[in-house]
Amino acid sequence: MKNRLKLLRTEKGWTQADLGDRLGVSRQAVNALETEKHDPSLDLAYRIASLFERPVEDIFENPHG
């Protein structure tokens, strides 16, 4: 799923491990999200949106709309 996660993360000056710690997931999971190798669950997508204080649609491209 296309997303702006890497851009948002680097804007904050966080490493993948930093973001993983904040989200409660592994660095590998963050890397997989950024490289579109993992589509997040609804729960994780909302956690990411909450962390960056943006709507989910601002971070993840809706593949159906």
Add this chain to the structure above:
Amino acid sequence: MLSLWKTGTAAHRRYVIRTLAFMLPYMAICIAMMTTDAFDEIMGTPSAWLLAATVSAPVIGQIWATLSLMRESDEFVRAVTAKQFIVAAGLAMAAATFWGFGETFAGAPHLPAWLIYPLFWGAFGVVSPFIRDSNA
């Protein structure tokens, strides 16, 4: 296994410890069976069933270790591990089916059924580096 220890999460390191705890006794029994006559005297006795149960117990333990890894990991690791497990199990079952029919109908030499377990983990090791995404 070493790279999993170095680059993996805390759950991965617990998985490595549990795997070693289950695989070492399993391998010790298998190697003793293949290289010594330590178990020859129990052949054909009820104790042989005890040996069979003893060597299969670590197999169940290893499945528990894998499920624990999935339970203690995030959704990405969980999904990738499940995918690797399914592909490896499928390949091992396909190989066992192929050889079983080969034995029955094509005169292939008999192989012991317990080889399915090392075959499965061999398949797991081979496919894992190629399964790195959670998408189907």
